[in-house]
Amino acid sequence: AQTVTQSQPEMSVQEAExxxxxxxxxxxxxxxxxxxxxxxxxxxMILVIRQEAYKQQNATENRFSVNFQKAAKSFSLxxxxxxxxxxxxxxxxxxxxxxxxxxxxxxxxxKP
Amino acid sequence: xxxxxxxxxxxITATGxxxxxxxxxxxxxxxxxxxxxxxxxxxxxxxxxxxxxERAKGNILERFSAQQFPDLHSExxxxxxxxxxxxxxxxxxxxxxxxxxxxxxxxxTRLTVL
Numbered sequence: 196a197q198t199v200t201q202s203q204p205e206m207s208v209q210e211a212e213x214x215x216x217x218x219x220x221x222x223x224x225x226x227x228x229x230x231x232x233x234x235x236x237x238x239x240m241i242l243v244i245r246q247e248a249y250k251q252q253n254a255t256e257n258r259f260s261v262n263f264q265k266a267a268k269s270f271s272l273x274x275x276x277x278x279x280x281x282x283x284x285x286x287x288x289x290x291x292x293x294x295x296x297x298x299x300x301x302x303x304x305x306k307p
Numbered sequence: 308x309x310x311x312x313x314x315x316x317x318x319i320t321a322t323g324x325x326x327x328x329x330x331x332x333x334x335x336x337x338x339x340x341x342x343x344x345x346x347x348x349x350x351x352x353x354x355x356x357x358x359x360x361e362r363a364k365g366n367i368l369e370r371f372s373a374q375q376f377p378d379l380h381s382e383x384x385x386x387x388x389x390x391x392x393x394x395x396x397x398x399x400x401x402x403x404x405x406x407x408x409x410x411x412x413x414x415x416t417r418l419t420v421l
Binding site: 237239297298299 | 309340342349350351352355362363364365395397399404405409410411412414415
């Protein structure tokens with residue numbers, strides 16, 4: 196069985212500041228992929244960033260980057276220059292062999 | 308707009324009833340995934356189909372079933388509905404079936420069981 200844990204139910208950050216959301220996981224597999232999804236109040240699920248477990252280099256997408264520590268089974272998301280539109284629930288997910296496991300989510304509020 | 312469509316947007320029904328949720332994947336995508344998002348259980352993977360065949364199964368109840376048709380649209384059938392089945396049901400699609408494929412989510416169907 197695979198598990199994903201997001202230990203921060205809620206976080207807040209000032210506009211233009213940087214925030215890091217935590218995620219830890221557990222799996223017995225070697226070949227898996229990690230994702231961060233954003234779910235704004237509209238409830239639409241939007242892919243933010245993904246990381247292949249076999250790649251050591253951390254993924255980056257504009258203001259979003261990850262800190263992937265495979266040995267520690269940690270996959271945190273850093274949002275730089277936070278914008279009001281980043282306010283949303285963020286889900287960490289692990290996918291292996293077509294099965295995806297999601298964390299319980301972190302509600303991020305960006306304050307003006 | 309992800310290109311994945313789901314109908315209906317909202318569904319209100321009574322306990323014991325049966326409903327069908329429909330999903331049309333993005334043009335060219337062969338895989339369809341179903342997820343359930345309820346308030347107390349987060350997002351749960353239910354099932355994946357690829358080109359008409361079941362590929363992966365998650366925490367899908369026996370009262371639930373799904374299929375993918377030759378035109379690649381998919382339906383999720385929920386029967387003997389219980390109050391606890393009230394949730395947002397998402398469909399996602401991807402081009403292939405491997406873990407590398409990015410899944411694009413539809414807007415969801417909100418099911419309320421009274």
